[in-house]
Amino acid sequence: MARIELKALAHSYKPNPTEPSDYALRPMDMVWQSGRAYALLGPSGCGKTTLLNIISGLVTPSHGQVLFDGTDVTRASPEQRNIAQVFQFPVVYDTMTVAENLAFPLRNRKLPKPEIATRVAEVAEMLELTPVLKRRARGLDADEKQKISLGRGLVRKDVAAILFDEPLTVIDPHLKWQLRRKLKEVHEQVRTSLIYVTHDQVEALTFADEVIVMYDGQVVQIGTPQALFERPAHTFVGYFIGSPGINLLPCVVDQGDAVVDGGRIPLSAAMLQGVAGFLQGGAGTLEIGIRPEFLEIADSGVPAAVTAVDDLGTHAIVTLRLGSATVKAKLGEDRRLSGDTAFLRFPPERTLLYADSRLVG
Numbered sequence: 001m002a003r004i005e006l007k008a009l010a011h012s013y014k015p016n017p018t019e020p021s022d023y024a025l026r027p028m029d030m031v032w033q034s035g036r037a038y039a040l041l042g043p044s045g046c047g048k049t050t051l052l053n054i055i056s057g058l059v060t061p062s063h064g065q066v067l068f069d070g071t072d073v074t075r076a077s078p079e080q081r082n083i084a085q086v087f088q089f090p091v092v093y094d095t096m097t098v099a100e101n102l103a104f105p106l107r108n109r110k111l112p113k114p115e116i117a118t119r120v121a122e123v124a125e126m127l128e129l130t131p132v133l134k135r136r137a138r139g140l141d142a143d144e145k146q147k148i149s150l151g152r153g154l155v156r157k158d159v160a161a162i163l164f165d166e167p168l169t170v171i172d173p174h175l176k177w178q179l180r181r182k183l184k185e186v187h188e189q190v191r192t193s194l195i196y197v198t199h200d201q202v203e204a205l206t207f208a209d210e211v212i213v214m215y216d217g218q219v220v221q222i223g224t225p226q227a228l229f230e231r232p233a234h235t236f237v238g239y240f241i242g243s244p245g246i247n248l249l250p251c252v253v254d255q256g257d258a259v260v261d262g263g264r265i266p267l268s269a270a271m272l273q274g275v276a277g278f279l280q281g282g283a284g285t286l287e288i289g290i291r292p293e294f295l296e297i298a299d300s301g302v303p304a305a306v307t308a309v310d311d312l313g314t315h316a317i318v319t320l321r322l323g324s325a326t327v328k329a330k331l332g333e334d335r336r337l338s339g340d341t342a343f344l345r346f347p348p349e350r351t352l353l354y355a356d357s358r359l360v361g
């Protein structure tokens with residue numbers, strides 16, 4: 001397995017890019033540590049597949065370098081980089097048995113037969129394919145075929161990294177959860193470097209040691225699932241991760257408070273210090289961010305009109321109107337609301353400030 005480094009990497013599919021919007025990937029520097037599981041998360045079109053294909057060698061970047069353990073592989077093929085890949089749709093040989101399919105990458109590398117047999121048995125066991133090992137792939141359903149693809153990705157121990165491009169898309173929803181857990185377990189056993197592309201936050205958060213969130217051709221945050229939830233570095237991360245997403249309220253800063261439409265929210269010294277330079281610039285957008293989980297309904301505070309309460313059994317989502325903005329609060333089942341007006345408290349340690357979409361302080 002390899003430590004993967006991207007140096008001043010950018011990519012445009014256009015021959016003469018000039019505008020930032022001409023780039024599928026904007027300039028980035030990044031290090032992927034050996035042996036970790038990364039999820040590449042973002043909406044459709046943000047550049048995930050382009051980045052994955054640059055790491056694998058299927059696409060040569062228009063700018064910058066890719067290094068594997070310090071060696072420049074920018075122009076090397078996937079075979080030369082020693083990468084295993086699992087795609088969205090199963091890649092299996094229908095006329096071969098499941099065991100032959102799993103053995104294929106090892107036979108290609110001319111491993112001794114006993115070693116191949118042992119490894120195939122191990123991987124089949126991990127993915128619960130043992131009962132069908134002797135069956136031809138042709139007769140199997142899409143779920144089992146994709147498990148074979150996953151197995152072929154996992155079977156070689158000597159790969160630099162295994163790259164997955166939305167591998168669970170074709171899998172039946174009730175099996176997805178199980179396979180995701182399985183992949184995590186397998187990773188804990190093999191500790192190969194894994195990069196897993198998905199647009200599904202649950203998939204990313206349950207699978208990865210670290211999640212890389214992409215938006216509009218840029219990496220906007222790299223962090224543990226907890227960090228992405230508690231301190232989104234960009235408003236997009238706050239909105240994309242969590243359900244419902246983060247509340248964002250346009251504000252101005254006045255005498256140490258954020259003034260929102262409807263009330264004042266005290267800011268910490270660190271936030272005020274962080275935002276000072278931005279305020280001197282005089283232009284741009286400031287927003288208060290708070291997760292629905294952390295917004296409190298108290299006996300006093302910023303008044304807001306309750307517009308809806310959705311009782312979801314274990315908790316309720318309360319929708320409130322604050323000036324011209326709408327906010328949501330997640331309440332435990334022990335909390336009850338009385339009346340049409342609620343008072344909102346913004347706990348300082350949970351309240352975030354964003355300047356032009358970037359976290360301040």
Ligand SMILES: Nc1ncnc2c1ncn2[C@@H]1O[C@H](COP(=O)(O)OP(=O)(O)OP(=O)(O)O)[C@@H](O)[C@H]1O
Pocket residue numbers: 013024042043044045046047048049050051199
């Ligand atoms: N071969 C190509 N030629 C030209 N433009 C491309 C090509 N492949 C991707 N793009 C463009 O590059 C941008 C990033 O696409 P990419 O497929 O990397 O995003 P993604 O995040 O993987 O999206 P999805 O989840 O839909 O696959 C998009 O605007 C897309 O239209």
